[in-house]
Structures are given as C-alpha cells and as structure tokens.
Amino acid sequence: MTDADGRCTGGPLSTGADAERVQEAARAVVAEHDPRRVAAPEFLGACFDAGLSWVHFPEGLGGLGVSRGLQAVADAVLQGAGGPVPFWLNPIGYGMAAPTISEHARSPELARGWLRPLATTEDIWCQLFSEPGAGSDLAGLATSAVRDGDSWVVNGQKVWTSLAHRARWGLLLARSDPDQPKHRGLTYFVLDMTAPGVRTRPLRQMTGQAEFNEVFLDDARIPDEHRLGAVGDGWRVAMTTLMNERSAIGAGSAERGSGTIGDALSLWADRPHRRTPVLRDRLAGLWARAEAQRLTAARARRTATAGSPGPEGSVSKLVAAELNQDVYEFCMDLLGPEGTLYGSYEVRREGGRDADWRGAVQQRFLRSRANTIEGGTSEVLRNILGERVLGLPGEPRTDSGPWKEVPRG
Amino acid sequence: MAESTTTPATTPTTTPTTTAPVATDVPVEFDVTDEQRELRAAVRRFCAEQSDEAAVRRHMESEVGYDPAVWARLGGELGVLGLAVPEELGGAGAGLVEQAIVVEELGAALLCGPVLGTIGLALPALVAATPGPLRDELVPSLVDGTRTAALAAPEHAGLFDGHAITVGAVHAGDGWELTGVVNQVVDAPGADLLLVAASGPEGVALFAVPAAIEQVEVEPLTTLDLTRRQGTVRLREAPARLLAGADEIDGVLGHAFYVGSALLAAEQVGGAQHMLDATVAHARERLQFGRPIGSFQAVKHRLADMLVQVEHARSTAQHAAWALQSGADDPFLATSIAQATCSDAYYRVAADAIQLHGGIGFTWEHRAHLYYKRAVTDAALLGGAEIHRDRIAAAVLDHVVATPGVPPVADGRPAPS
Known part of the structure; x- marks a missing residue:
C-alpha cells in the first residue's frame, strides 16, 4: 500500500530511535532551508542530502536505510513546514524511477547522479513502456535495442508517455533479443531524452488536452552503463517499476x-431544480458504492499494515475506475443541456494533478473514459483478479515461442 | 468438539477479549486479532461437523426446522450465542464484531436455527431493555441455547414501525393480556419465548410471552427458504409480562433492528463467500471444449465481479458491526450501507453461482438453490437494497444545501483571461 504521495508504506518495523532520527533530520532541514523562503529545488535538494527523499533508500542515495513507513514521519515535518509534495512535481521520477534506479543502477555513483536532480525536480522523468502495438500485452513490445560496442542503438515508437516533453530522462523497455520468448528478450535502459534521434510529439486526447506524448526513437544511442539490470532481464526490472505504479493507483x-462522489454530491446540492426521483436513486446507489469502495480501501490498508496484502487492494483500482465513470455519467445527466457545453478544446500542454488541470465537470466526464484503460485495463484487471487472487487457470497461450514468430497486429 | 472448549469463546471469563489487556493497544477498525481467528476457526469446525449439507437438508425437511441439541451446543459448549451480551447478563461481553464473525460462519454453513430471531433480534432487544428481574430471567437461557426466542414486532425499512402494531394489550391482574395476530414472524416456529410489541392504554410497549401456552398459537408457514422458518403468531388473551414501556420501546427495538441488520449483513457475507468459493472450485474443475471453464474470460470475469461484490460486502458488514460496537459512525447510515451492499451482493453472487454451475446448479440435488433462496430471503428481511438506498438518500441527499466547493461547470463561453 501507499500513502497519499504514492510512496510505499509498511515494510520492516521501525524502532523509536529511527523515528527520532528521521524527525530530527527533518527538523534540521526545515530550520536551515525554510521551505517558505527558499525555492523548491533547493529545499528538495536539502531533503535529499539529509536522506529524507526516500528514507528507506541507502544513505547517500536520498535515504537513511530505515523503514519506509517512516517516510510519513519525515513528510509530516517537511510538508507541515510548507514544503512541496515532491510526488506532484515529478510523479514518474519520485514514484517509479527512483525505486527502479536505487535497486538496479549499475553503480552507486550513477544512481546518485540520477537521483539528486530527480529529487530536486530539476530533472523530470518519464516512462517509455507502452507502444502502439503493445498496450495490455506490454511484454510483446517491438522497440529494438541493438548492441554496438559500448552502447546500444534504439529504434521504435513509444506512446502514452506523460511528461515526455518536459523530461530529461526516460525509463525505457526495449527488445534486445527477438529470438527469445517475449518476456526473456527485453532489456531496461535509462534514455537521455535530449539525445539525437529522440523526438517527442504531443498526443491530443478526446478532452482536447495533451497530457501524453508519442516518442519516436530513430537510431537513438544509449551508453551501456545506462542499462538497468542484466541484458535480457528487463521484464524483471520493469516489475519493480510497475509494482510501484499499481500501488499508487486506487488508494x-x-x-x-x-x-x-463529492463532485456529484456538490452538484446535486447546487442544482435542486434538476433533481428527479430516478436521479436520486442513482446517486444513492453511487454513494453506497463509493462508501463500500472507501471502506474496502481502508480495510486493504489495514490488512497491508498487518503484513499480508489481501484481495481488497487488487479490487480497488478496478472499482475506482468504473465508479469514476458512473459518477461523471450521473453528473452529466444531472446537468442536462448544460452538460452539452464545454470550456475549451484549445490544446493545453501543462501537465499536473491540480484541480485546475482536471477542469470543468464536462472535461472530467470525458477524461474518465481513460480510467478503465490506463494503468491496466479493466479486462486485464479482471484477469488478474481471476487468475492471481481466485487461482483460475489462464487462457491457452499462442505467444510462448520466440518473440519474432508471435503474430502481431 | 473437545478442541473447541479451549477457544476463547467457550471460556468467557478468562478470554483475553473480555479481560482485555488492550489498555496499551487500542483496537482499530478492520484489525483481526488472533482470538478472532480462533473463534472463526472453532465455529467453522463445529459447522463442518454438525451442519454439513446432509444435516441442513435433514433439518430443512423436519418439522421444527433445526436441531435444538446442536443449538444448545452452540450456546453451551462453544458459548457463541451471546458474544455481544454483557457478562453481568450471562454473556461473553466480547462484542458485536465477534458475534458477527460467528453469524458469518453460521451463514456460510447455512446452519439451521433461530439465528436472526434469537441472536439477531431478541437478545439485542433484551440487552437494551431496562435492567430488571424479567430480563435477568430470560437472557441466560437464550445465551446458553437451551431456549430460543423470536421478535414479533412490525418493521419497515429495517426500523421499528410502531404505527403498524396488530396486537392489543390490556391490564389483567398484576400483568397483561395480549390479543392479536402477527404475520410472518421469523423463527417463531419452535421458539420458546416471544417478544411481542403491542398497543396498550399507555401506548406501544414490548412484552414477553411464553410460546407454549394454550392462548398462543404459532402456525408454521411454508417458506421459500426452508432453512429459515416463519410463522403466524395468534394471541388470544395471552398472559404477558412487560419488558419495555412506551417510553423505552423505540430505543429498545431501535437497537434490536440495528443489531439485526448488522448481523444479517454478516450472514450475507458468509453465504456469498461460500458461494464464490464453491463456484471458483467448480470453474477450475469443470471441463468443456477441452479446458477448465474458469479459463474462459466470460466465466473468469463474472467470478472477478463476484469477488469484488464479496469484498465490498465484507467491508461494509464489518463496518456496521464496528460502528455499533464502538460508536464510531452513525448506526442509521452504517447499517443501511451494509444492508444496501450485502443484500445486493449475496443475491447477485448466488444467482451468478447458479449460472456458472450450469444445469447442475438448477437441480434440487445441488446446494446452490439453498443459498440462492437464503439470499432472496435475507435481501427481503429488514429492508432490501432499494429500501436501504432510499434510507441513505433520505439521510445524505434530501436535505443538503449548496455549499462552496461545487466543481466548475463549463458554460461554453471563453474563460476570462
């Protein structure tokens, strides 16, 4: 499970001494770098140097080597003093890149070189996984990485890359051996997004905005030392990244x-003339589902704290996505003709998670269509619940041979 | 069941849940203690031995509908009928969360007995009534399972409905006499004691009436769910003793129906989980087109949806019991959330279980229909899902007024720059 910032919590039990150490370090940072006076990068750099960016990371890499549960202790002091929530400033960096780098970078020097500017948010990170031909079937991806001396030459196309237009570095999964079965021929790299051969194009979505990008890779070169993990071991490394992504969703x-559901309740309260008994019944049903979902998420957090994650956590993302859609469909029905108006279809590129970016109800309604696709489609999630939680057998597979012989569309 | 006597539930005076070394460790919602795990395991073992499918079918077709000896063992040997009853009344004083665990397991096994009438409604009514010799006399035998009870009081939307009283009460010497008819009293057939709401000269009050007297007739009704009996109660100048007067009956029966709703939700979770497990097992074993049917996504996804419903039901049922026990949430809302969720979930899961079992699921021989009928019955008792959603709407939607924080609604005009 994760806290509100998407960081993992739980892990080995912390000692009171560790908690005190974290708290003292955080107080010292706040005293010397008042977050209300200094710029965010300076403050976040001080947090990194004090080992407070990810307290469970090793010392020198933005951590103190203590239980990750103590991150909450640090954040309470840092954010209590007015410090920024770093996850919002560099979500892929803080949530996914950092844990992958700290676990799989080839040397501590390389890890440190990436992690500090990541932590200060001077370097924004993005994730280059999905492709036009590999969505749910990520391991079937086709972007090729060919060894050439001390470096790799990469060709292919990635898609749904949020923040690629602002990113300095990208987490890249590419195929290094097409003769191997698909999960075994992948290698994981850190890609310099400013390197020659890397081209980013905004991907406009149905809301009119461009939260995401397409990234084209034409003979882009990556030094071998920027490989994470062993050649052919990319799938395992990617699991580190994806586990941190999944755990950030559906909290x-x-x-x-x-x-x-608060949006629907507020609209209901604000527009009494639009109420009907049938809409009332729908909203009551949505409210009850939202409550069941909220209580199930609370139970999942409690179970995870106790050490054994149960099925409640896997359920959360699936339900949250479908509930979001149902709630905004209700909102549109409540608005009636008003709902047929829109703010603006002018392309906007600013990413971020603030309320302004979510826009008006009509935009939130359109955006919710992606909820059951992004971060695992509802169809794939139901397979996961069926196979990993209920233990049902998988479908017969036709993709177990060498990747290059697997049919692709 | 020798091992069950070592469980906490059987030794209420020494169990950690009652002597509570919890001063340093405040219980948190959704925590599961070792004692609770042992309690669940003990009840599950007991049910496996005493209430397997063959036993359920035997009792289903018997006249009384359950085995009084098994019920008495639940009360005496296991001590799990009065977990939410305070110790000074002869109960275990553990709590409603613990009682809900027991009811969930009894529901999973479809154990035949007056679970709703006695544990769900009569005991909570007695516990909430003013202390007195009558209460002290009645509670222990219900807790130890040697006697059973049913509540004959009108209910609407899971709440006591004092306007629908069909029984009159008149003074008779030192006591009272009741006359009237109450339809569809759950667990009345076979009950030793009836708690009857009646209208008297001072208003509506709750009375205790022994069932085995000539002025009382309980006519057994054929029920859709043969594992949960109902009867029509006819009272003709039946001698009665006053349990709760006009000034306290609303509180007493309010509490009883809240507890009944929370425990009914727990039972629904138990039944739904059992049906899910049975259907998963079937989908893994049953072969068609040369492969287990559970490998087909049409089947797998329906099972995934059943899992979601069971998990939601479990969360809301636990929350209802916790809310009533701890006072952490409004009981009106907490029980309605649970009933709205669990009634739908059990019904849907039981219906889908029949579907995924295919033809065998429609036979008398297969147990799916027993659970399906219980699901239908549970959904209808104490208010169905729609009635509870209506209660929710009344509480959270009907009296809201606009406050700041309304999400922006686009009006089609250019944003002011």
Missing part, C-alpha cells in the same frame, strides 16, 4: 463523501 479517498 481511495479517506473521507466519506470526498473524492469523485
């Missing part, structure tokens, strides 16, 4: 009536 809101 659920803590307060009754908050989050998405």
Whole structure:
C-alpha cells in the first residue's frame, strides 16, 4: 500500500530511535532551508542530502536505510513546514524511477547522479513502456535495442508517455533479443531524452488536452552503463517499476463523501431544480458504492499494515475506475443541456494533478473514459483478479515461442 | 468438539477479549486479532461437523426446522450465542464484531436455527431493555441455547414501525393480556419465548410471552427458504409480562433492528463467500471444449465481479458491526450501507453461482438453490437494497444545501483571461 504521495508504506518495523532520527533530520532541514523562503529545488535538494527523499533508500542515495513507513514521519515535518509534495512535481521520477534506479543502477555513483536532480525536480522523468502495438500485452513490445560496442542503438515508437516533453530522462523497455520468448528478450535502459534521434510529439486526447506524448526513437544511442539490470532481464526490472505504479493507483479517498462522489454530491446540492426521483436513486446507489469502495480501501490498508496484502487492494483500482465513470455519467445527466457545453478544446500542454488541470465537470466526464484503460485495463484487471487472487487457470497461450514468430497486429 | 472448549469463546471469563489487556493497544477498525481467528476457526469446525449439507437438508425437511441439541451446543459448549451480551447478563461481553464473525460462519454453513430471531433480534432487544428481574430471567437461557426466542414486532425499512402494531394489550391482574395476530414472524416456529410489541392504554410497549401456552398459537408457514422458518403468531388473551414501556420501546427495538441488520449483513457475507468459493472450485474443475471453464474470460470475469461484490460486502458488514460496537459512525447510515451492499451482493453472487454451475446448479440435488433462496430471503428481511438506498438518500441527499466547493461547470463561453 501507499500513502497519499504514492510512496510505499509498511515494510520492516521501525524502532523509536529511527523515528527520532528521521524527525530530527527533518527538523534540521526545515530550520536551515525554510521551505517558505527558499525555492523548491533547493529545499528538495536539502531533503535529499539529509536522506529524507526516500528514507528507506541507502544513505547517500536520498535515504537513511530505515523503514519506509517512516517516510510519513519525515513528510509530516517537511510538508507541515510548507514544503512541496515532491510526488506532484515529478510523479514518474519520485514514484517509479527512483525505486527502479536505487535497486538496479549499475553503480552507486550513477544512481546518485540520477537521483539528486530527480529529487530536486530539476530533472523530470518519464516512462517509455507502452507502444502502439503493445498496450495490455506490454511484454510483446517491438522497440529494438541493438548492441554496438559500448552502447546500444534504439529504434521504435513509444506512446502514452506523460511528461515526455518536459523530461530529461526516460525509463525505457526495449527488445534486445527477438529470438527469445517475449518476456526473456527485453532489456531496461535509462534514455537521455535530449539525445539525437529522440523526438517527442504531443498526443491530443478526446478532452482536447495533451497530457501524453508519442516518442519516436530513430537510431537513438544509449551508453551501456545506462542499462538497468542484466541484458535480457528487463521484464524483471520493469516489475519493480510497475509494482510501484499499481500501488499508487486506487488508494481511495479517506473521507466519506470526498473524492469523485463529492463532485456529484456538490452538484446535486447546487442544482435542486434538476433533481428527479430516478436521479436520486442513482446517486444513492453511487454513494453506497463509493462508501463500500472507501471502506474496502481502508480495510486493504489495514490488512497491508498487518503484513499480508489481501484481495481488497487488487479490487480497488478496478472499482475506482468504473465508479469514476458512473459518477461523471450521473453528473452529466444531472446537468442536462448544460452538460452539452464545454470550456475549451484549445490544446493545453501543462501537465499536473491540480484541480485546475482536471477542469470543468464536462472535461472530467470525458477524461474518465481513460480510467478503465490506463494503468491496466479493466479486462486485464479482471484477469488478474481471476487468475492471481481466485487461482483460475489462464487462457491457452499462442505467444510462448520466440518473440519474432508471435503474430502481431 | 473437545478442541473447541479451549477457544476463547467457550471460556468467557478468562478470554483475553473480555479481560482485555488492550489498555496499551487500542483496537482499530478492520484489525483481526488472533482470538478472532480462533473463534472463526472453532465455529467453522463445529459447522463442518454438525451442519454439513446432509444435516441442513435433514433439518430443512423436519418439522421444527433445526436441531435444538446442536443449538444448545452452540450456546453451551462453544458459548457463541451471546458474544455481544454483557457478562453481568450471562454473556461473553466480547462484542458485536465477534458475534458477527460467528453469524458469518453460521451463514456460510447455512446452519439451521433461530439465528436472526434469537441472536439477531431478541437478545439485542433484551440487552437494551431496562435492567430488571424479567430480563435477568430470560437472557441466560437464550445465551446458553437451551431456549430460543423470536421478535414479533412490525418493521419497515429495517426500523421499528410502531404505527403498524396488530396486537392489543390490556391490564389483567398484576400483568397483561395480549390479543392479536402477527404475520410472518421469523423463527417463531419452535421458539420458546416471544417478544411481542403491542398497543396498550399507555401506548406501544414490548412484552414477553411464553410460546407454549394454550392462548398462543404459532402456525408454521411454508417458506421459500426452508432453512429459515416463519410463522403466524395468534394471541388470544395471552398472559404477558412487560419488558419495555412506551417510553423505552423505540430505543429498545431501535437497537434490536440495528443489531439485526448488522448481523444479517454478516450472514450475507458468509453465504456469498461460500458461494464464490464453491463456484471458483467448480470453474477450475469443470471441463468443456477441452479446458477448465474458469479459463474462459466470460466465466473468469463474472467470478472477478463476484469477488469484488464479496469484498465490498465484507467491508461494509464489518463496518456496521464496528460502528455499533464502538460508536464510531452513525448506526442509521452504517447499517443501511451494509444492508444496501450485502443484500445486493449475496443475491447477485448466488444467482451468478447458479449460472456458472450450469444445469447442475438448477437441480434440487445441488446446494446452490439453498443459498440462492437464503439470499432472496435475507435481501427481503429488514429492508432490501432499494429500501436501504432510499434510507441513505433520505439521510445524505434530501436535505443538503449548496455549499462552496461545487466543481466548475463549463458554460461554453471563453474563460476570462
């Protein structure tokens, strides 16, 4: 499970001495670099140097080598003093790149070289996984990486890359051996997004905005030392990244009536003339589902704290996505003709997770269509629940031979 | 069941849940203690031995509908009928969360007995009534399982409905006499004691009436769910003793129906989980087109949806019991959330279980229909999902007024720059 910033919590039990150490370090940072006075990069750099960016990382790499549960202790002091929430400033960097780098970088020097500017948010990170031909079937991806002396030459196309236009570095999964079965021929790299042969193009979505990008790779070169993990071991490294992504989704809101259902409740309260008994029934049903989801997320957090993650966590993403869609469909039905108006289809590129970016209800409604696709489609999630939680057998497979012989569309 | 006597539930005076070394360790919602795990395991073992499918079918077709000896063992040997009853009344004083675990397991096994009438409604009514010799006399035998009870009080939307009383009460000497008819009283057939709401000169009050007297007739009804009996109660100048007067009956029966709703939700979770497990097992073993049917996504995805429903039901049912026990949430909302969720979930899961079993699931021989009928019955008792959603709407939607924080709604005009 994760806290609100998408960081993993739990892990080995912490000692009181560790907690005190973390708290003292955080207080020292706040005292010497008042976050209300200094710029975010300076403050976040000080946090990194004090080992408070990811407290469970090794010392020197932005951590103190203590239990990850103590991150909450650090954040309480740092953000309590007005410090920024770093996850919002560099989500892929903090949430996915950092854990992957700290675990798989070839040397501590390389890791440190990436992690500090990541932590200060001077270097934004993105993730180059999905391709036009590899969405749910990520391991079937086709972007090739060919060894050439001390470096690799990469060719292919990536898609759904948020923040690619602002990113300095990208986490890249590419095929290094097409003769191997698909999961075995992959290698994981850190790609310099400013290197020659890397071209980024905004991908406009149905809301009119461009949260995401397409990234074209034409003979882009990557030094071998920027490889993470062994050649052919990319799938295992990618699991580190994806586990951190999945755990960041579906955390659920803590307060009754908050989050998405709160939008519907507010609209309902604000537009009494639009109420009908049938809409009332629908909203009551949505409210009850939101409550069941909220309580299930709370139970999942409790179970995870106790050490054994149960099925409640896997359920959360699936339900949250479908509930989001149903809630915004309700909002549109409540608005009636008003819902047929829109703010602006002018392309906007600014990424971010603030309320302004979510836009008006009509935009949130359109955006919710992606909820059941991104981060694992609902179809794939139901397979995961069926196979990994309920233990049902998988489909017969036709993709177990060498990757190059697997049919692709 | 020798091993069960070593479980905490059987030795209420020494169990950690009652002597509570918890001063340093405040219980948190959704925590599961070792004692609770042992309690669940003990009840599950007992049910496996005493309430397997053959036993359920035997009791289903018997006249009384359950085995009083098994019920008495649940109360005496295991001590799990009065877990939410305070110790000074002869209960275990553990809590409603613990009682809900027991009811969930009884529901999973479809154990025949007056679970709803006695544990769910009569005991909570007695516990909430004013202390007195009558209460002290009645509670212990219900807790130890030697006697059973049913509640004959009108209910609407899972709440006591004092306007629908069909029984009259008149003074008779030192006591009272009740006359009237109450339809569809759950667990009345076979009950030793009836708690009857009746309208008297001072208003509506709750009375205790022994069932085995000539002025009381309980006519057994054929029920859709043969494992949960109902009867029509006819009272003709039946001698009665006053349990709760006009000034306290709303509180007493309010509590009883809240507890009944929470425990019914727990039972629904138990039944739904059992049906899910049975259907998963079937989908892994049953071969068609040369492969297990569970490998087909049409089947797998339906099972995944059943899992989601069971998990949601479990969360809301646990929350309802926790809310009533700890006072952490509004009982009106907590029980409605649970009933709205669990009634739908059990019904849907049981219906899908029949579908995924195919033809065998429609036979008398297969147990799916027993659970399906229980699911239908549970959904209808104490208010169905729609009635509870209506309660929710009344509480959270009907009286809201606009406050700041309304999400922006685009009006089609250019944004002011």
